Amino acid sequence: MSAASPVRFRDPRSTEYDFLDSILVRCPRCDHLARVRRQPHAEERPLFAPRRLVCRSCGLMRAWAGRGIGLWAGSRGPAEDPYLRARLWLQRETRHGWLWAYDLGHLDLIRRYVDAGLRERADWYDTGQKMTLVARLPTWIKSAKHRDEVLRAVDRIRASVLTPG
DSSP: OOOOOOOEEEOOOOOGGGGOSEEEEEOTTTOSEEEEEEOOOOOSSGGGSOEEEEOTTTOOEEEEOOSOOOOOOSSSSOOBOTTTOOBBSSEEEOSSOEEEOSSHHHHHHHHHHHHOSEEEOOOOTTTOOOOOTGGGSOHHHHOGGGHHHHHHHHHHHHHHHHSOO
């Protein structure tokens, strides 16, 4: 009788900033799936490069070329994209709080972390980066006792992209 080895997760040192190039949102006009994308620009700091919201359903286009952004902190309410303040598409309320992601890559990272039985932290001393995206996840998401509930929520969120509405 051999025990199955636990699924291992190694922190890839991703931050929220790594998932801001293409954000899935609800269209402010028709409430269908839309996308906020970073536009090609000579900006030295891609975080502040212009963005454009495009909805393929109703044709809405909005541009952002501002200087201030507001990254969403916490899980106490529905999340918004940091540029145009449209509600994120990839989110779901659970009994513990809101679970959200900017894009499918972000959602996949959360899923792999939650699903893992063995979670290895990134060494921070060689990069100076202590707080990665997974290190900043709310405690209820990290808790093993909530694993099944969080994974169900992740699966429902992912399904909303395949069957919007």
